[in-house]
Amino acid sequence: MWSTLMQGFRRTPLFSLDKRQWMKSIISQEVEKGRSVVMFYVDIVKLTEVENRYGDVIAKRVLHIFERILPAVSRHVFEIRGRILAIQKLWGDDFAIYVSFGGSVNEEDCRMLSIHFQEQAEKQLNRQVSFVNREELRVHIGYANLPGQDIVKEMYTSVKHAVHMAKYGITSEKYTNVTQFHKLLTEENIQMHFMPIIHLPDGETLGWEALARGPIDSPFASPSMLFNYAEETDTVFRLEHICRKRALEQLRYLKPQQKLFINLDPRAIDDPFLLRGEVFSLFEQYGLNPHNIVFEITERHAISNYAVFRKIIEEYRKKGYLIAVDDAGAGYSSLESITEIYPDFIKLDMSLIRNVDVDPIKQALLETFVQFADKVGCKIIAEGIETQRELETLMEVGVTYGQGYFLGKPDKGMTQVSGQAMNFLRFMQEKRESEQGEPLLFTPAMSEILAKTICVEKHAKVRRVHEIFEQNQRIESIVVLEEGEPIGLIMRFQLYQILGGQYGIALYYERSISQIMNANPLKAFKDDRLDEVARRAMARDAYHLYDVVIIIGEENEYIGIVTVQSLLDKMASIKLEMATSANPLTGLPGNVQIERELNKRIKQRESQLVIYCDLDRFKWFNDRYGFEVGDQIIVRTANLLKEAVKRFGSTTDFVGHIGGDDFIIITQADCAQELVSFLMDAFSPYFADIYEKRRMGDGAVLSMSMAGVRLIGGKYVNVEGLAERAAYVKKLAKEQAGTVFLDDGDFRAEEMYRSQV
Known part of the structure; x- marks a missing residue:
């Protein structure tokens, strides 16, 4: 057969089972000449059915005829525009035809040549295979x-690539789409x-999820x-690799x-671009580190081998990357993924979020x-939030974090939370602050629990x-300084985790500490x-969470x-201390x-006002109507004072209960007028239901x-x-x-006080 084929096709190197190096050399020479090389893949449709229907002998005769006509048809079609380099038998009835074209060749040229070849090959094949009479090959x-x-x-x-194209049919829309996809x-x-992914308590942006889009x-x-x-053409890894880049x-x-959330298919997780150090130059360039990256393990496909998968995940963790489980609650094996991966974030699927405001079962699940x-130390992110x-x-x-169209739609840039959502989050923050209890009475300066650690300059080597x-x-942390100011922090366990990776020492040991430090440590002023x-x-x-402050x-x-x-x-x-010394009633x-x-407060320099509050005729009410009414009056008074401070005071204001019906407020001087006016206006209505029901003939209020x-x-x-003056x-x-208020700055009070002294 080989001699016959060679005689019939002298100008073209023909079939070979495996001559990759030879082919590599031939193709390299053509590329160096500025020519374009295209591989055309061809096979006989459903040759296995021919074998099943007519037997092995007939199938082999069909394949033999196809091999015999292939050189002539190839020469007739492709040498109109180019030159055939080789025809390679791949396996069974599959063949690769390598064709060299002068200059560039576009998609439409290749498509038209393919259609022409298909027509000629089918015509020649069916003409010579006369024993197959039920349908054309x-x-x-x-x-x-x-x-x-x-x-x-x-x-x-x-x-x-060519196999994927071939199975759809050269003239079909699917074929055209697959061609465009491979070009993409x-x-x-x-x-x-x-x-954007938003921290719901304050509206700050935690980071962004990167979402892939093709040409519009x-x-x-x-x-x-x-x-x-990508699924159909078995190119998921390649597509995701491009998306990550x-x-x-x-x-x-x-x-x-801030953090960048990147989807990671379990089947394409072992990406050298991420694990072999190529991406770390980007971190160095922008002053970031792997901790700014969160990989979302998507649940589109179940993880088949958790032992291997977990080993790869640990490699990511050692590099410093964070891990999230995506689509939790949407099916597949999300709960198993959570227990196996120990994620830093759990992203709840939008199916759990949709209409959660009217679905008590979803609320219970959330x-x-x-x-x-909270128990395992990870964060919840709710996806798909679309309504207020x-x-x-x-x-x-x-739920601490969220994303969705109500918070912010995906866009090309790093979009921020929408104005409508931001206004609502601010309203919720103000509401939450107004509902919180009064500040701690005794908040010692941070200097009382201050400790020292070793510091290094940012250029110090790892x-x-x-x-x-x-x-x-005994040292668990080192602070990184630049001209006396702290610009970073490195914790012992974090350093050992990075260096303990497969390439940790080789990658970082001789680099400056600034490249792996936490560049955004929590700082606080001493006061x-x-x-x-x-x-x-x-x-x-x-x-x-346990980094030092x-x-x-x-x-x-x-x-x-x-x-x-x-x-x-x-x-x-x-x-x-507060629990033991606080007033048990209020x-x-x-x-x-x-x-x-x-x-x-006496030691501070800012102007403040101390207000001593004393109920009038409280003893009369308490003796006449009993301690239950008296206790109710005391509790209501405490609530009224706290409400006044929350609405008109400052964050440093203080409310205390001296005992009995005596209270104290400490507020800033510029807040005092509105605060006192509110108390004077609101006091009587606040107790109307109590004293109206129990008013006696003497008109006690x-x-x-x-x-x-x-x-x-x-x-x-x-x-x-201070107490004597008050x-x-x-x-x-x-x-x-x-209900009255008298300020010691008032002329009458000052005059009377001096006359008594």
Whole structure:
């Protein structure tokens, strides 16, 4: 057979089972000459059915005839435009025809040549195969370009490409779409849109999810069509690789605390681009680190081998990447994925979020997810939020993060939360703050729990930092400075995790510490409220939850650190003290805390006002109607004072219960007028239902006398002097009828006070 074929096709190298190196050489020579090489794949449609129907002998005769006519048909069709380099038998009835064209050749040229070849091959084949009389034999054909950059690899991928094209039929719309899809992959013509992920309590942007889009004027504009064709053509890994490259091009727009969420198909997880260090130059260029990247393990396909999968995930973790489980609650194996992967984030599928505001079962499921996430130390992100009511319900059940069209639609740039959503989140924040209890009475300065650690300059080598940790086993953190200001933090466990990776030491050991440090550590001023710093510390993501807090001075200079353990211990101590000293009836701070607060305020320089509040005729009501009514009056008074402070006071204001019917308010001087006016207007209506039902013949009603003492730095040296002044002003106030306020700055009060002294 070979001699016959060679005689009939002298000018063209013909069939070979495997001459890849020879073919590589031939193709390389053509590419170097500036010619285009195209591989045309052909086979006989359903040759197996011929074998089943007519037997093995007939099938072999059909294949023999096809092999015999192939050179002549190929020469007749392709040498109109180009030159045949070789015809290679791949397997069975599958053949590859390599054709060289002068200059470039476009898609339409290849398509028309393919149609012409198909027509001629089928005509010749059916003319010579006369024993097959029930239906005509058909020929598949597809094609793929070989750019000549990696020829051996291209020879393999071009066959896969051409096979996918061939099975749809050269004249079908599907064939055209597959051709466009492969062109899209070759040109990497993928656009990325970005959807904001919002921290719901304050409206800050946690990061963005990168979403792939094809060209707008193509069938692949929607991500569903894009990935459907990738599934059909077995190019998911290649498509996702392009998407990740495109997404990571946007790193330059991230702030150190923000994150880029990138989808990662379980079948395409082992991407050398991510695991072999190629991407780390981007982090270095933009001052970021792998902790700014969150890989979403999508649940479109179940994970078949968790042992292998978990091993790869651990490689990502050692590099510093974060992991999220996507589409949780949508089916497949999301719960198993969560238990196997231990994600940093759980993204709840939109099917759980849709109409959650009117579905109690979904609400119950969400509450379970939130409780679970709290226990295992990960964050919940709700996907697909489309209405304000859905958002409000999610916040009520404790979901911390969200994304969806109501919050912000995906777009080409790093979009921000929508104006409508931002206004609503601000309203919810104000509502939440107004419902919170009064601030802690005694909030010690951060300096009381301050500790020291070793600092290095940003140019210090990772090697040097590692040596410091090795030599100082009790040190768990090192602060990175630039001209005395802290710009980063490295924790012991984080450094060891990075260096413990497969290429950790080789990649980082001789680089500067600034390339792997946390460039956005939590900082606090030395005078910040301890409870507020604790809240900010515990709101961090799981990876940084136990990082130390860096304490800075007014000029942003480094002062020291506070560990999360010491912060929580102090908070627990304060809460215990409050519980033991607070008034059992109203829950307000009692005398021990009041005295401590007054001493602290006396030392401050800003202008403040101390208001002593005393109920008038309370004893009469208590004796006549019993302690239950008396307790009700005391509790209502406490609530009224707290409401006044929340509505008109400042965040540093304080409310205390001295005992009995005596209370104290400490507020800023510029807040006092509105606060007092509210109390005077609201007091009588606040108790109307109590004293109207019990009013006796003497017309007894409740009222309140308020004595204000201006607290200016240096005016008082101790609480005793302040109390003496307040007692006198309160005496003057009680001499007046009704609910009154008397300020010690008032001329009459000042004059009378001096005459008594």
